[in-house]
Structures are given as C-alpha cells and as structure tokens.
Amino acid sequence: MRTRPADSADYVVVGAGSAGSIVASRLAASGASVIVLEAGGTDRRPDVAMAIGMASIYRRANWLYPCTPDPSKNGFTDTFAAGRIVGGSGSINAMVYVRGRAEDYDAWADSGCIGWSFNDVLPHFRAVEDWEGGADEYRGTGGPIAVSWCGHRHEINDAFISAATEAGFAFNPDHNGASQLGASRSQVNQRRGLRCSSARGYLRDTGADAPRLRARTQAVKIEFTGTRATSVLCSNGARIVAGQAVVLCAGAIGTPAILLRSGVGPSGSVVDVPAVGENFQDHLVALDTWRSKVPTSNTLGPRELLQATATLITRGDGALTAVPFEAELFTEDHQIGICPMHFTTDKSSGRTTFERIDGFTVSTVLLNPSGRGRVRLDGDRPRVEFERLAHPDDSRRLLDGWSMSRELIRSQPAMRSVADAPFINDCDGIDWLRANEVSIAHAVGTCRMGTDDGAVVDPELRVVGTESLRVVDASVMPTLPSGNTNAPTMMLAHRGAEILSRGA
Template identity: 35%
Template sequence: MAAVGYDFVIVGGGAAGCVLANRLSADPAATVLLIEAGPTDAGVPEIRDASRWVSLLGSEYDWGYEYEPTPDVAGRSIAIPRGRVLGGSSSINAMLWYRGHPDDYDAWEASGATGWSWATMLPAFRASEDWEGGADAFRGAGGPMRIETSRDPHPIAEAMLAGAPEMGVPVVADPNGASNEGATLANFNATTEADGTMSRWSTVRGYLDPVRHRPNLTVLNDSTAVRLVLEGGRCIGVVHTTAGEATTTFATSGVVLALGAIDTPALLQRSGVGGPEFLRSLSIDVLHDLPGVGENYQDHPLVSGMNVASSVPLGPMRDNGGGSMMNWRSSHASAGPDLHAFIVQESRPAAGIHQDLDGDVFAVSPGLMRSVSRGHVRVRSASPFEAPEVQPNFLREGADLDRLVEAVGGVLELLGTAPFRALGARPLVDFAPGDRSAVVDFIRHGVDTFFHSCGTARMGTDELAVVDPASLRVRGLDGLWVADASVIPVIPTSNTQAPVIAIAERAAALIAAAV
C-alpha cells in the first residue's frame, strides 16, 4: 500500500492519545493522524453504562494481558486489563478520578523529572476538568472531562464515610484538593443522566468527539503499530496495519507514542530501541541504545477476597458499583497516606481464595498506594501480535507486604465500626487479624491489580531515563515523543487516569512548542 504522510502521527487512541489529538489538531495548519489498534467505542452500551464496566474486562475490548506468575503471588497469573478500543482504558475502567497527593508530583521533580512538580501539574489538572462543584484553587470547570460524585450513594459507601472517623481517619470533602488523606465519596469521570443512571465520560467523549469535524484530524481504528521508522537519529514514521496490510505513514513533525505503559515500551523494543543485549537476544537489530526502555514498571497492588456478608439487604447496584474510598497511613508512612481501601457493592472473589458468597455480600478491598516493588515489560519477539512479558514483581519488596498486612487489618477495623455493625457485617475470612502468617498467605493468594500500569519510559536525565523531562522527547532521537503513563517516574497515590490526562495536556503544549 502506498505511503502517506501527516505532520503528527499519534500512536495509541487511549486516554492520552485522544487528548493529544484534540490539542495538536487545534492548529488548523497541522495535519494529525490518530492510530488505534482496537475498534471504535461507538454503539457499545457496556462502555457508556457506568454500572456495566466490569463486563468489559476480558472482553474483545481488553488486550487480555497477564502478569507473569512468581512465588510471591502463590504462582498465579494475574490479569491486567488494558483497553483495546478507542478511548483505551478510559473506555473500560471504573471511571475513578483522583490526582493523588501534591507531594507525589514534587517527588517526580526530585527524581529527575525537572519541571513536573505539583505547581506545574495543577494547571493541567484544572484545565482537564469540568468539576460538578465549579472552579476553585484546586478544581477546574468547563474542561473536557465531566467529573461528578454520586447523587445517591449506596449504603455501603455511606457506611465507610460514617465509620472511618471511629478509626481515626478523617472525612475529606474533596480528595482532589489540598490533601487526599481521609475517607471520601468517589470522584467519577461520569455524569448522571436524566433517568438517574450514571454514564461514562471517556476521553473520546470529552476530547475527541467534540473535534471530529476538524478537516485536519484523521482517526484510524483497527490499525496495529508494527514498528517505528528510524532514519539518521530521527523517527520519520510508523509501519502499521490497515485492512491486514502493512502501511508506512510518514510524520513531518514527528511521532507521539501514547500506547500506555505496556505497549509503548513494547513498540520501542520491536523498533530496535532499548537495551542492546536484550534486543540482540531476540534477533532485533539495535538502532538506538536505551537500556531503560521497559524497566521501572509500577502498579498498585490490592487484595481481593475481602468479602463481607450482610444481614441487611444491599439493594440494587448504583453508579459504578462502588462509591467511596479511604486513604490512611500505615506505621511505615513517612509523609502522606500510603494505604487505600474502596467499597464494592457486590462480592469481589479472588481466584486463590475459596469463600461462600451466596446471599447479600459486599467487599471492602485494601490496597497499597506507595508500593516500592518494580518490574518490567519485555517483548517476546518482533511480532506485534505476540503479547509481551509483563512482570510487576508484586510483593517482591518486604515493605510492600508489611504495609498490605496493615491494610488488611485496617479494613477489618473499619468493618467493626458502628455503621457496619448496623449492617450485620461479617467478614468472610478464615484468619485472625493477629495471625500474621495467615494474613500473609491470604494476601499472596488474593493480591490483584488496580490497573495502574506506569513507569516504563520514565522521565529523567540519568542513564536509565527514557525521555527528556523538558519536552518528553525520547532521549537521543528527534521527532519521537512519549506522552502517556510510561513517563511517570514514581507512581502517585491515586488512580492513574487523571495524571495521564494531565501529562497529555502538558505534552501537547511542549510538543507544539518544539516543532
């Protein structure tokens, strides 16, 4: 097929890619192509209906990736859902909108990501939002992403807010304000419709749909990126599939990678960008020595299986099936909260844990927001149709396990507070809180993912940094940028959707200024 060309080619039509397509095509003189491997999101009711998001996991709209098993997680493979559809994971996730603590972003700058402090990130966060409460010093209004809380929270969500103060955890009105420490109603990138149901507000809905009419913007679905075209130290285009055929699309200004923390490093590696020894082991020609590609993989671990029987009927599911969350500090916390828990309006089974889940059952899942274990992403071959090896190394570091033990204990303490006693809450676990070995065994069999993949092409200036923080350009290559969760150097204490959108907002401005 004949080669074609654009000023910008954005590879990956997910949370970041839709933002970039909007912002870069705002210049009518710049032609922009957005390439997405998956299908369109249009006409898929499960995507729009907030209550049906779980049905998308493992579906045709999910890449179907799995974490590699290790003894630390009882030899289990753990599914890591990633959106394979326009909008990416913003089209299949739980629609939770959190930024983390301001200290998270100052830690980015301290790690070498100069210019990415809280002070510089806040304007991007505010620009992306249309917060139901209106604009203030922390929140934005009128932005592309509609953000709301539940208009009728589920009783379990309300019990968390009422019970948290009994265990010394405050209630915070806005977890996206000055601090995220405490219990709070969930912030959703969703809106309540006239019939009272909640519907998803993905980046397609917020950023892409309003600008589809632009003549300089082209969106191409069902197109898999095969490799980058590198010539003379510059990325000049992308080889990708269209209708089953390989097509080369050239980029006059450059290529922006927005495939996410798994597929961005995989595409770089398949293109000969990465650690030389690793690439040669797969017979991939080394075109650019960059050993940090695919390293520093991070995700937040949670613990499934913390199911609770209720003697009070729970009623129908509301909103996204959740509704509130809580952040608090372990005994190991140095600054800010490191533990997290969220409610689930139905059971949350764990494959390695057997429980009787008949009757009215809900879950309160604990997790760790300041995990220190690090993993990697590595392609298995040069084929774009073979899933890469993804290894988060959950629980590899003892500090992570110690904190999760405390997180499990904190959830059991919460379930003993008056609001949960009023529900007749009975935890369906077979261990005593003081039996550390039993709790550790439960965690190893129940550890799961928050879906917060990040870090595999991190910002910085050291030898293992992949992108330059000043512009997000891949170090040593012209015409190639990364603008997704891959660039995050240290995982924030939050869901990663809002930070990724803010990164893409800033990236678009930096890239436009660089050409």
C-alpha cells in the same frame, strides 16, 4: 508483511486511549494534521457508556497482556488489563477520579523532571475537568472531562465514611482539593451517570479540527532514518509518515513493546536505551469481601432494575452508576475503597461473576509500593515480569492496611448494622495475601522520565538518543501517583500536547 502506499500527517499518534485522545485532539486544534492509530474498536457502545457495562467491556475490549509466573504468589500466572478500544483503559476502567498528592509531583521535579511539580501540573488538572462542585484554586470547570460525586448512594457507603470518622480519621470534603487525606464519597468521570472518557470528552468534540482516526489499525514498529523517527508501520501493511513527530501513547506496556520492536532499547539496533521496559510499577491491592446485613446490588430484582433504569435516565444517578470504589479513605500509605457489591473476576478471560448473595467489597490499595518489574518481548508480544509480593516491606505494609480495614469494619459502631462476616475468614496473613492480592491495572514507569542515565525520555518527553519521537502516556511517570492513574494520565497528556504544540 506486504507494505501499502504511505499516508502522512504532521503527527502520528499511536493509541487513542486516555492520553492519545487528548494529545491528538489538542494537536489538531492547534492546526496540525494528525493521524491516530488505534488497534481496538469503537467506544460507541452501551457497555462503555454505562457503569453496569464494565463487566462486559472489561472482557471484550482488553489486551489481557500475559505475565510470567509469579514466585511471590506461588507461581500464579496472571494477565494485565489494558483497554483495547477507542478510549483505551479509560473506556473499560472504574471511572474513579483521583489526582494524587502534591508531594507525588514535587518528587518528580526533585528527581530531575523540571516542569512537572505540583504547581506546574495543577493548571492542566484544572483545564481537563468540569467539576460539579465548582471552580476554586484547585478545581476546574468547563473542561471536557465531567467529574462528579459517585451517583450511587447506599447505606454501606455512608456507614463506611461514618466508621472512618469514628476511628479518628478526618472527613474530607474534596480529596482532589487541598488535601487527599481522610474519608469521603468517591469522585468519578461521569456526566449524568454515563462514562466521560478522554475519547468522549476530546475526540468527539473537536468538530472540523478532528484528527483522522484509523480504528482497528495496530502500530507494529517505528521506522527510522538514522535516529530520526520518520514513519510507523502498521499491522495491515500501511506505512504512516510523520512530518514532525511520532507520538507514542500506547500505555505502560504497549509503548515499551513498540520501542523494543523498533530497535530502541537495551543494545537496540537504532539506539541503545537500557531502561526501556524497566521500572514497571503497579499498585498492590488486597481485595476483601464481606456478607451484608442489608440488600446490595447483588440481589436486585426486575422491579429494582427497572427503577434504577428510570433513575439513571431521569436523574443521572442510582444503582446503575455504581463503581468499584464508591466511598474512600486515604491514609498516608493506603487508599481503602468500598463498594456495596461483591464479585469475582477470572484474570485469564476477564469474565466477571456476580453471586446472588448480599455482600460488599473492600479494596485496600498500597499507594507507593517499592517493588519493580519490567516489560520484555516474547517474540513480538509484550510480557510483564513482576513479582508482586517479592518486596517484604510491600507485603508488610499491605497487610497492615488490610488489618486496619478489617478492624474498622468489625469494631466501629457505624458498620454494625450493615456488616456481617467476611466471606473468607482469617488465616495466616501472607497466605491470605497471596490468594487475594490483585491488580487494578495501574501500570506506569516503563519509559521513565528524567535526566539521569536510567531515563528513557527527558522532561520534554523526547526519547533519548532519537529525534522526532515522543512518549506521552503513563509509561513516563517516574513513580506511581497516590491513587488511581487515569486522572494523572489525562493531566500528563494535556501538558504533553502543550509541549508538542510549542515545538519544545
């Protein structure tokens, strides 16, 4: 690779995704000079802003990281989604806003991650958000990330919440408040029905303090003097020198890949960190589709689309703000989300297909799976090794959740007027699961935070055995939070920027 003359800044932030956008913005606001390296293109496009554009942006701005064949799913070869665009996965995801549970973060602290208990991270959750329900001891207002109730009101969503309460579950007025358990409408990071990612909330609004954003420049490897990270070499030959630190925010697949390419990992040429790329975790999801007795988004005609467009423009809600989880039920083990639409996605190409048949989708998420995988390099490219259904306890618990969701829809009176039959009839449970379990791209854990020999970063997010090198993204999470991972990633970035700003 031909090297170009070096550029420099106090901080070089690798990745302008959900974490990197916040880290770069907050460091710049503190007075530091910052260069952000981002391999993807601009997020200033309508298919990013509008929920209806998710199908397009998921296909066009996606790393689609390759996976090895999965023996637990009959050798199926998958790809793993991650946003390749300014805003990262926060620019292509479903915008479902879930913090997780206090117990998730208290468990991090109990495992040695001092400073990451729920009481420690709650102020950062509150600082990030501008919650339409108003501030209280759990929720924040005035932050850069707008959080609202899902703007698509549909009778299937209302019926699902009623069915859950008929079955004995509580109605929860705010699952990001005092308790997560129970049924409610979903919360989304949207402002007047349009996506409010961390790139839009932070990078665009820093004015004169805005970091220098180098789009379409992929970080290839970190360069070291001894064990001190001094610069980043990019795919276009540029060398970016870091005066204070290199901060990796490339996600749970991209970040370990950069470390491994840079000689930081098992038997690494710079430093031996055996756990780099290990501890890969992802939520397991049973995706079930049902025929509907009432019209759904699948059969919207020209008149309905025109009305939906007018509603989005004038009120910021309606059918064009729809997301894959519009109402949710949280139990101890599961998150069950419902969407009045059915679709299929080709995981190899990212292409989504919508049939013109009224239907709805039920996603049963296993919140705390036991299975673990890893990220390794195949040449210079990362590859995910993860047998999704290999752990028998995970398969059993996911099937239990799927059975519960089917029983709720079949048996509760509230669903009878809207639900017909499932598109796929009952079969042997594990066979059904092998065919219908999917990823919704919640990868974490591959640069685990901790104080033991298996940690990659310490609680101050420093890569062990190195100097001037930090990781601030979902890869440092020791375990999965109970729910969608974007809100926890933004919280982590907010706190990580604070740690960096004080020079810890």
